[in-house]
Amino acid sequence: MLNNPPDRSSATDVDFESVVRTPLYFGADDKRLIGWLHTTNAPLQSDMAMVICPPLGVEYVSTYRSMRYVADYFALAGIPAFRFDYHGTGDSSGSNDDGNRLDDWLWSIEQANNEIKRLTGCEKVGLLGLRMGGTLAALAAERLEVECLVLWAALESGRKFMREIRAIQLTGISQPGADATDLIEAGGMVYWSKTVDAIQNIVLAEKRPKASRILVVPRDDFKANTRLIDAWKAQGCDAEQVEYPGSADMLVVALDSVVPHHSIIEMVKWVRQGAGERAKAPCDIATMNIPINATIPLVPQGEVNESFVRFGVNQDCFAILSEPVGLADAGLPIIVMVNSGANHRVGPSRLYVTVARALSHLGFRTLRIDIPGLGDSIIDDRAQENKDYIEHSSEVIHQAMESFGITYKENKYVVTGLCSGAYFSFHAALELDDVNIVESILINPLTFYWHEGMAFENSPTKNFGYWNWYKQAIKDPNSWKKLLRGGSNYAALFDTIFNRIKIVFSAKTGGLRRVVSGGQPSLEGDLNKDLLKIASSGRHLSFILAKMDPGYDVLMTSAGKTARKLMKDSRLNIIMIEDADHTFSKYKPRCDAVDAMVKHIVARYLKT
Incomplete structure (x- = not known):
């Protein structure tokens, strides 16, 4: 007998500790993807598995935690689940600048479908997609025969999606000299002309998914219509539409995003009821070939190695290490990148991934970490997750450094992060006396002290x-x-x-x-004294600041005299990025920020 889904609207008492989450790399050698397999140690599992298709852009970041819960709930119901990042997004390889991205997103779903079959032995697979992920899942189901298809707040029309993107684009800082026909962007993601053309041709009502059962769950903040399921029913599909609450509160910025537990449970129940009692022995993760490292090809050329890192007292925190191909130069500092706000380790607009891979290609090791409660660093107290600032952050950074082994104190470190990550980096330089931090790079800090x-x-x-x-x-x-x-x-x-x-x-x-x-x-905190303390310890401080952001004003209003003196003594420097917002959500200033940071680190530490 398979497990039933938890019958609750809250995660407080659900046994999430029984969920086994296994990260892995999959896909072609030249297009490596990251995925997470969610299972339990129950004696039986369903002979059907689920693939979770995430949304795009800022919605991908905002709903990352919710998609993890979706996979958890399926696993607890006895249904193995697989979540992943499309090629060119998140932690997967590739760039968003590559041609028609739609083809690669659909290819990624096909690869995830094949991989979960390989891992679990399940012959049947269902797809669940959120927002554009739902649209992509429906398109993929034209190519794949799937047991069920769940579309959650999906876009019925590609033109409607691009209208949303253009509307959001109008609210941002304009890009001088940018041609709107070539550069369409919103939420930190660029849609180039070939991708735009491909998306605008999508009309789901004209498609016929090869799915035995279809569930459509519309957005709860828009008036629902039945055009899509009516069209699919007319084509002979077994489709139904049910309204569940929670999508609007989930699709806000990551810090404020609320996981709609009740709605997730109801969708899992719908899938579970259709799956019946067909069961099989679970997969044995310990005996399987699970790739935990990969060579990541870069655009336009080059490659780096990446691998998963567990750290913390109970090894329950997660990070990704990027390294040069070949032997790393032990004399170069290791770059430790700490979460920005409630975003997971990819950083806003994939900023951290871009910087990390660029630096690793040049010879540096870079570690992108999730602090406890963010991303895939799971904590027992679910009420404390999704916090942008935490106490004892320096201790967490120290634990991440310890993951480099017994000689970790012999390494040099540069600690960096944006917003709350800047706060963490500042305090690491101030508090961690027993490790060799040579520099902290603060990107758009909003505060130096927090409680x-x-x-x-x-x-x-x-x-x-x-x-x-x-x-x-x-x-x-x-x-x-x-x-x-x-x-x-x-x-x-x-x-x-x-x-x-x-x-x-x-x-x-x-x-x-x-x-x-x-x-x-x-x-407590005196910025003048603390800046001098960091400088007197031989540690350098750098600031990368968006010109329109308050970071420069915070620093100079609070400790301007001290900052100017340290700048004169070459112990502090400031790099300003023009036309940028707080998270560098626009393409041009984001490229400028990446370029400035990489050039700064190379100039200081890479001897030619």
């Missing part, structure tokens, strides 16, 4: 962003016309100016302790 319960929405840090925006607006004649016509928000303007005066005064009299903590005296 549990600190809310940035109510912090003066937010005023730095407003102040920068108004400084830029002063240079725009249209802003003055709007002001004189009475079209500006005078209250917000005067509030920003008044708070700016308070912040500058507080910085001169009380340091960052009162500036960024919102006046909370329990938050």
